[in-house]
Amino acid sequence: MSGIRLKHKGWVVVADGEKALFLVNSGTPDKPALRVFSGFEQANPKTAVQGEDRPGRLSDGIGGAHRSAVQETDWHRLAKHEFARQIASRLDDSAQAGHFSQIVIVAPALVMGELRKSLSNAVSSRLVAEVAKDLTGHPVPEIEKLLFG
Template identity: 50%
Template sequence: MSGLRIDHESWILVGDGEKALFFRNEGDADYPNFEVLRVLEHENPSTSDQGTDSPGRRNDGPGSHRSAMEETDWHTLEKHRFAKEVADALYKAAHAGRFTKLVVVAPPMTLGDLRKAFHKEVSSRVVAEVDKTLTGHPPHKIERILSTKD
């Protein structure tokens, strides 16, 4: 539980590496009412479904010793790319003046990716960050989780 006070018309991004929910608080800080503005979903199959090549090998120097390279984690790479896509969507909305305050809710890895990808026009509007995965919850439950104190 976070105990956040989210002002009227603030935007709330609830995301993870595969889904992003954009809300606007139509209520007030005491009685939030999240209206869904947009949903972005990114199909991200498992790494085994995306990459079929076997890991590469490299020569470790003179002689015949060779080491296997680590296999590329395509699933995680797609999560990083999706965070950039979400950050770009928020930049366009911020640049158009559609929001002045933003609450970001995401698991730690996604939160870090978003921080790196946010343009200063977006990061200057972030009023709170919550490191939770809430994309599977309906809006009324997200409202309750974010506004209820421990």
């Protein structure tokens, strides 16, 4: 994963479906020094806690006695998608305000996919690297080491 070069004051966003950390490079591209400057979380309990209804059923046809089950809604997954859209919205606001010129995004594949779809051109044009990993539980020095080697 090393080889990523991030300018001074470039951003790194480390996110999963429940937590996002915003870091800034207070060092140089050759010697990065990440510092957390913001973050936010969203409570996202498992689907079993969020929705306890049984899956619905649909009739298979007119007069037919056969009924098919409808897949239960995965509320936990939907909340992760919504959280990714919130992150993308915050990044867009910051990009429009000129708060960063480069950004690295680190997130698990599911969240990364939703972020990609939701990022504006203002953010995408500043994107230096995408890393499909969950590093939200890692300390900042370890994140630095994993990203910049």
